[in-house]
Amino acid sequence: MAQDNIYSEMSGEDTRQGEGMKTYLTMMIDSKELKKYVSKGKTVRLENGVSKEMITGTAFYYDQNKLIKVEEFALQDEKEQHFAWYFSDDKCFYHTLQSDKAESRALQLLAMSQSMLKKLIPQN
Numbered sequence: 001m002a003q004d005n006i007y008s009e010m011s012g013e014d015t016r017q018g019e020g021m022k023t024y025l026t027m028m029i030d031s032k033e034l035k036k037y038v039s040k041g042k043t044v045r046l047e048n049g050v051s052k053e054m055i056t057g058t059a060f061y062y063d064q065n066k067l068i069k070v071e072e073f074a075l076q077d078e079k080e081q082h083f084a085w086y087f088s089d090d091k092c093f094y095h096t097l098q099s100d101k102a103e104s105r106a107l108q109l110l111a112m113s114q115s116m117l118k119k120l121i122p123q124n
Contacts, residue, residue, distance in 0.1 A: 019044055019045050019046055020043075020044055021041060021042065021043045021044070022041065022042045023039065023041045024038075024040045024041070025037075025038065025039050026040075027120065029120070029121070032065075032121055033064060033065055033121070034062045034065055034116075034117060034120055034121050035061070035062055036059065036060065036061055036062070037059070037060040037116055037120075038057065038058070038059045038060075039057065039058050039059075040055070040056070040057040041055070041056050041057070042055050043055075043056075052076070053076070054074065054075070054076040055074070055075045055076075056072075056073065056074045056075075057071075057072065057073050058071070058072045059071045059072075060109075060112075060113050060116070062117075065117055065121055066087075066089075066090070067087045067090070067109075067110060067113040067114075068086070068087055068088070069084065069085065069086050069087065070084065070087075070113070071083070071084050072084075082096075083095070083096050083097040084096045085097075085102075085105070085106050085109055087106075087110065090110060090114075092106035092107075092109075092110070
């Protein structure tokens with residue numbers, strides 16, 4: 001099983017401002033099957049002269065190039081949130097996000113997954 005890591009960093013023109021964003025991507029591919037795709041980010045911004053940091057992450061899990069689960073987390077000001085969506089046959093059948101936006105987020109995650117699969121695992 002192959003694993004690839006990608007790192008990118010963006011910051012304002014004046015890095016002394018203390019603002020910026022770092023993104024880490026990890027992909028696990030077995031032959032022509034995507035098994036896992038993880039995106040983690042760290043954002044630092046200034047708010048009223050105080051540096052605020054947020055760490056986020058999204059992990060997509062696959063079985064035979066079909067999305068089966070997505071996990072998301074966010075950590076800010078020592079508050080941590082975790083959410084999960086479970087998929088079968090390109091439909092979300094369960095999620096842990098208690099919000100009226102959970103279904104639309106599930107559709108968004110599915111669309112993101114399908115787009116990634118097309119780019120990462122070209123079909124013959």
